[in-house]
Amino acid sequence: MTTSPPGESAQVEPSSPHSLPSFQGAVPTPITAEDRLIADFTAGLHAHKRVLVGSGDDCAVLAHPDSRSVISTDVLVEGVHFRRDWMSLEQIGRRAAAQNAADIAAMGASAHSAVAAVTIPKDMGNNEITALATGLAKGLESYGYALVGGDLSSGPCLQIAVTVIGDLAGRPPLLRCGAQVGDQVYFAGNLGDSAAGLALLERFQSPQAALDDPTLPGSLRGLVNKVISRYQVPEVPASLASRLALAGAHALMDVSDGLSRDGAKIAAASGVVIDLHPVLLEKYAQRLADLASFLGTSSWDWILGGGEDHGLLCTAPAGFAIPGFTLIGEVLSASTQAANITNKPEVTFSNEDDSSSSFNAYLLVEGQPYAQHGWDHFAS
Ligand SMILES: Nc1ncnc2c1ncn2[C@@H]1O[C@H](COP(=O)(O)OP(=O)(O)O)[C@@H](O)[C@H]1O
Ligand SMILES: Cc1ncc(C[n+]2csc(CCOP(=O)(O)OP(=O)(O)O)c2C)c(N)n1
Ligand SMILES: [Mg+2]
Secondary structure (H helix, E strand, C coil): CCCCCCCCCCCCCCCCCCCCCCCCCCCCCCCCHHHHHHHHHHCCCCCCCCEEECECECCCEECCCCCCCEEEEEEEEECCCECCCCCCHHHHHHHHHHHHHHHHHCCCCEEEEEEEEEEECCCCCHHHHHHHHHHHHHHHHHCCCEEEEEEEEECCCCEEEEEEEEECCCCCCCEHHHCCCCCEEEEECCCCHHHHHHHHHHHHCCHHHHHHCCCCCHHHHHHHHHHHHHHHCCCCCHHHHHHCCCCCCCEEEECCCCHHHHHHHHHHHHCEEEEECHHHHHHHHHHHHHHHHHCCCCHHHHHHHCCCCCCEEEEECCCCCCCCCEEEEEEEECCCCCCCCCCCCEEEEECCCCCEEEEEEEEEECCEEEECCCCCCCCC
């Protein structure tokens, strides 16, 4: 067998001398109860050129069109990312796929393959496990991923950790640190919908209870259904990602923690300031305005602070024209914004009413600091 020089991986085609036994795709002979559950996750897998050895052995063996692989993992934890009484098991599986597909798209990469580690609580029945497995398989397939392995364990709550591998097909990766002064800021995908859906479920505790509320205006029922379903399963514009590098994009990330917080991450990584323009975001805020006032809040909090729609945020020179992307702001020089930049990106001020507001110096809204509301798992 020939070997590649260190740091260089061979481009293996299934028909090469490296040929391996054909793709297995399922546990051959279930021996334990765990094997039978694994079969739920691998049912329906089909052979793929990328997968030389699939699920069923100690590891998968993959063929890569590009000598580099793009890899990421995201874990979804019951009670933190989803609740079983707020969505179906199939939706939870689909959500895990979408959330992970977003990270590969956020590098400008295309789908390659995935492994899934799932911790299943004892109170979940076989039908529920099958529904979860079906959702995960369908979700991964819809974004173009081949599921090639994983792990199952029993545990105290449902957790799904998916590791995704992407492919750049010769393109440069699009990094958070690539934004340049003079770039414009563009966005594709949904904005605020997932946060609106979450707010409805927090208030009413189930999709049906929200729809049954007698004070809900009939004109909002369609929107209520839409935003709850987008909280349950985000719709990631992943198919746009592979075009961005060639179209001239400089920096890219997916919005999971909120537009202002994730915008600040791009700006801080690039050493620039991002200024978001409300007039360009107005159409997103208007769409959710009546629903927000029904819940006694402002849709701007969802637009600027809500995460989990997993839209794509990118910076590119003016004139960047990819259908699906909307201009929402601009990239400014950090030095001309020196008055706003401090050594600590998060600056917290005490308000008169004893609450506090945190401003990120790298992210402005219409030239002004914005009090951040995005998600932070470990905020005290
Ligand atoms: N336990 C960990 N070990 C090493 N790197 C990690 C760990 N957790 C997160 N990271 C890295 O930190 C960065 C930020 O993580 P995160 O905020 O979860 O990104 P994203 O929003 O894209 O999922 C990513 O590059 C991620 O790979
Ligand atoms: C039951 C429930 N409560 C609260 C939330 C809101 N929430 C949980 S995690 C999160 C941020 C995104 O998750 P994270 O693990 O940070 O994703 P990543 O940035 O790693 O992609 C948000 C907005 C939720 N999705 N479900
Ligand atoms: Mg993450």
